[in-house]
Amino acid sequence: MKIAIGCDHGGFELKALVINHLEKRGIEVIDKGTYSTASCDYPVYAKAVTAEVAGKNVDLGILICGTGIGMSMCANKEEGIRAALCHDIFSAKATREHNNANILCMGARVVGPGLALMIVDDFIDTPFSNDERHIRRIEMFS
Ligand code: RB5
Numbered sequence: 001m002k003i004a005i006g007c008d009h010g011g012f013e014l015k016a017l018v019i020n021h022l023e024k025r026g027i028e029v030i031d032k033g034t035y036s037t038a039s040c041d042y043p044v045y046a047k048a049v050t051a052e053v054a055g056k057n058v059d060l061g062i063l064i065c066g067t068g069i070g071m072s073m074c075a076n077k078e079e080g081i082r083a084a085l086c087h088d089i090f091s092a093k094a095t096r097e098h099n100n101a102n103i104l105c106m107g108a109r110v111v112g113p114g115l116a117l118m119i120v121d122d123f124i125d126t127p128f129s130n131d132e133r134h135i136r137r138i139e140m141f142s
Pocket residue numbers: 008010011042065066067068069070071
């Protein structure tokens with residue numbers, strides 16, 4: 001599995017933990033930045049990750065900012081992107097099963113690192129259900 005990850009200054013520290021966690025699991029990670037805690041504009045990094053996901057260069061994406069809200073709003077503007085803001089395990093599993101979400105968004109000022117890593121694991125380990133009704137509903141997005 002290959003994952004693209006991006007963050008702004010608010011998500012920089014959590015992004016480093018997530019990358020370390022994923023690499024320990026043997027998952028290939030493409031880090032699209034930001035690369036420091038200097039203040040920056042989250043849409044730049046949202047677009048860098050959506051390009052990787054929409055271009056099918058990676059299997060999934062992860063975006064982290066202070067709240068996860070700006071990242072999810074920006075990511076969902078892009079064609080073919082289904083970005084889900086998740087701060088609990090139930091939502092992380094359900095959005096893969098039901099919505100075939102291809103980007104996980106999290107807010108580093110909302111969740112602690114322990115829960116964030118559990119959310120990441122459940123998101124990437126849960127397959128889409130491939131259920132006809134869920135496929136139909138996703139196709140109705142556009
Ligand atoms: C940056 O201060 C903050 O606005 C950003 O990380 C994010 O929470 C936006 O949605």
